[in-house]
Amino acid sequence: MRRLDQILANLGYCSRREARGWVANGxxxxxxxxxxxxxxxxxxxxxxxxxxxxxxxxxxxxxxxKPLGLVCSxxxxxxxxxxxxxxxxxxRRNPIVTSVGRLDKDTSGLLLLTDQSPLxxxxxxxxxxxxxxxxxxxxxxxxxxLIGRFASGTLVLEGEDAPCAxxxxxxxxxxxxxxxxIEGKYHQVRRMFAATGxxxxxxxxxxxxxxxxxxxxxxxxxxxxxxxxxxPEGGAxxxxxx
Ligand code: URA
Numbered sequence: 311m312r313r314l315d316q317i318l319a320n321l322g323y324c325s326r327r328e329a330r331g332w333v334a335n336g337x338x339x340x341x342x343x344x345x346x347x348x349x350x351x352x353x354x355x356x357x358x359x360x361x362x363x364x365x366x367x368x369x370x371x372x373x374x375x376k377p378l379g380l381v382c383s384x385x386x387x388x389x390x391x392x393x394x395x396x397x398x399x400x401x402r403r404n405p406i407v408t409s410v411g412r413l414d415k416d417t418s419g420l421l422l423l424t425d426q427s428p429l430x431x432x433x434x435x436x437x438x439x440x441x442x443x444x445x446x447x448x449x450x451x452x453x454x455x456l457i458g459r460f461a462s463g464t465l466v467l468e469g470e471d472a473p474c475a476x477x478x479x480x481x482x483x484x485x486x487x488x489x490x491x492i493e494g495k496y497h498q499v500r501r502m503f504a505a506t507g508x509x510x511x512x513x514x515x516x517x518x519x520x521x522x523x524x525x526x527x528x529x530x531x532x533x534x535x536x537x538x539x540x541x542p543e544g545g546a547x548x549x550x551x552x
Contacts, residue, residue, distance in 0.1 A: 314329065334348075338358070369425050373422055376418055377529045393423075441492050442491050449485070452484065453506075465502060467502065468505065
């Protein structure tokens, strides 16, 4: 149960001050009755605005096909971001909608967005080892010897001391590979190839754990149930990634 004005403000409808006006104007109902106290503590599911139930009152979990050219940071100075794809009300929510890990500006593909910070921590924590599958094209022919190097758990990235965890590399054509990582160091795929002498030209994330993009076009998203990662479809209860 939370204060009515706070619920509306946190779900991005309006400011708390505006919420008070909406209550005074009779636009807000609780249990079907016009609300008369903006400080009343209510469950969000009982609230209507102009007769409509609240927009995702319990939270958001989205699977986005990230287009190239957008960053995952909220900092305006870093350029156009993935949140600009979302409806304005979702961009005003508190807690804020954020990405689960990041994809570079020049990387496309599967990106999760959510306002559920425990989920962000769980899915990005190194101990959970969620496998992420990337498709990369590089600037020179791939040496099959790379498969062993990436799998060895000894590859050290420039500027780091600890080696990368073992990663699975599949060479799909002379300059194209699929790489599965269970960690998420900064620019990891590009730096792993750089450490072996090649430059990544294009990078796309195809899978995140049990999730794939399917036929989602770049810039589109679909909603996932908030408990997706607790369901067998999402990887539980086997805890395969733990
Ligand atoms: N590795 C990268 O280099 N970039 C990404 O966006 C993700 C993984």
